Amino acid sequence: MSSHPSTLERPPAFRRIGKSILLTLPILLWSLLMFSRAFFQPRLDLRLASVVVMLFMTALFFLMMRTGTTYRWRRYFFVALGLLFPVGFIADLIAVRGTMSIPIERMVSGDTPFCYMVIPMLVIPAALTRSIIFPGSILPTASNPHSIAIMIGLWLALTLVLGKAWCSYACFFGGIEEGFAAVAKKPKIRRIDPRFRLVPWAILLAIVLLSAALFEPVYCMWLCPFKAVTEYPAVRSVQTAIQMVIFVVLFIGLVIVLPLLTKKRTQCAFFCPFGAFQSLFNKINIFEIRIDREKCIDCAACRNACPTMAISKESVQAGNTLLGCMKCGACVDVCKNHAAVWHVKGTAVGPSSERSRLLFLYGAWAMATMFGGSVLANSVSHLLHFAM
Template identity: 25%
Template structure:
């Protein structure tokens, strides 16, 4: 029985692949042919992904059947046999999909059961976001589509699988602590690698073929100066809406540099004074936004404004190299970057938090020594919550030897809050890896 159902699951995918090929979607066909290979892993997430594909496939067969029947009726042709065939395909796809969601299939696909729901959700969310971005954009967003039209489906599959793997790895606090800087550095390398290739004349690696300066402060200052161009501001705000200030510890293309510089410094950094982290960034926020408005009112040419923005960005790089590297803390992100302050302030409107269980906390300060955002002074630990500069990076959670630190969201258990938060992070990381370029 089990062998038969698995065979039918593969057959269901192949039939959907054939339908995609009939419509000219060769890359979607290839993706659907490849998906059943996940079942060989015997992982719970593979079972859920295959089940969702087959259930969605059943809806597709219903839609296709109704369309064909209407066409046959309009042409005065026989439609009953075709309707029966498509109804059979619908029942096959739906039945096998529901079987994969059942208890027997759950016992068969027992590997990684603790991560199966977050991994399947990350896969689905990433695929959905990329599909919407791909279908709504006026220009091809995915690199695969730019170099081989129609192949974006394969890139979507790869990025969705990456998101599923990523959340599975992140759910282990110690592994999250070690892996996060690597994943972040990969994103930054891909982002700036595409920028370099674009500057060398390969304009397909740029979002629109026009260059934009990669200085985070311009997310706020750019629209003020231009009076338009809100895309990055909207993207930043939407990200903060989902994951709070975690933009600054997982998704900022420049922040990865500051993280790398700080890791060249002392392994046990001391937090910067709270007044530095607040006043420093408040000053740069006022200077960048006020300066952008002044330049606009004075009618300063765009080229001059670009040079000023580039100078501001170079000062930030200097802060990384001279201060972050020396102190072992992310001085650029916590005391210089105005967007970091906006992320922290807007993040306070979102209920994601890191919480300290004061009943089990021994005040050993392992968390403080792991924090590079100056968010865990002795006073913060005593208060049971990190300071404003916390970006929910999670390094403190992995460093705590007493399991006293957790992600927190009202109404969710600690485990559910962690799984939900990291699912969103993995989804956004994979999505940004696919579409974020200048």
């Protein structure tokens, strides 16, 4: 049994071409709007990159409409985002700073780009002292456009729309492991203790408490696997050397090796505290995935397909997914009986699944185009710049 929907389970022509184009039109217009500013840039590479990304995002949405499936097309975008984000980010760092490492001098100058991973750790210290325990700047500066206010504002706005779907449509790290998870045809490790799902919550609890106790962003300093492919503190002491080793080991283990062996997003499912934090917003988000008990035959295909193990036997019996569901659509696409369905809270489960999917996808894809699309365009423009 394949653990991921490698083939389209629904008929290839879920919708006629004309209707699919019609449904894609709003996203095409949205993409034009989002990239319109880039079209007037003097740099040719940026203009080209914007056109490429705009077409890419629109084409993927069209395929979602045409085939009626979501996961595979979203995955193309998400993996591209995960793999290309470091390219653009590192290129920008090297252009500004000359290196991927961030020395203490740049930190005290407020030049560290703000990362949303820090947000849960900021809450208690900010509530107690109004201080932000991150070496960035509140307002954007010439040397640091990714300021704290801008990034928190962006995260809040996207979270209102996406909830936990942030982890499938906006996170620029998750795509790396989703890419590695897609490489192997079958998982080498099939049985994973479901209690691993609780580890991100434990890490979240631990880092929030420790950050409040130490007034330091503990996760960024000690545990973030993605420091290995973005920026890291300059190695100038034993402590920073240990930190660097931890970053690299976690990255290789959780983002490369385990996804290859398990075909799961192991970092997201079993480690990422921000993902756990973001799960809380599933409570207030109106969209969800439900299991139609009348159609479900308990075949476990959805459980096997879920890249973050957010469906359990018990949850299937209750007709739900777990709190950690990031609405990637893998379970819906793989379910032959159409028991796993998109759902708007308050409505009946099942009959209006496609309407719920469309409502969700328009918002989610609009956000993906706006945020992920701009990240992609930046990275592609760097690549084009090198190529030209």
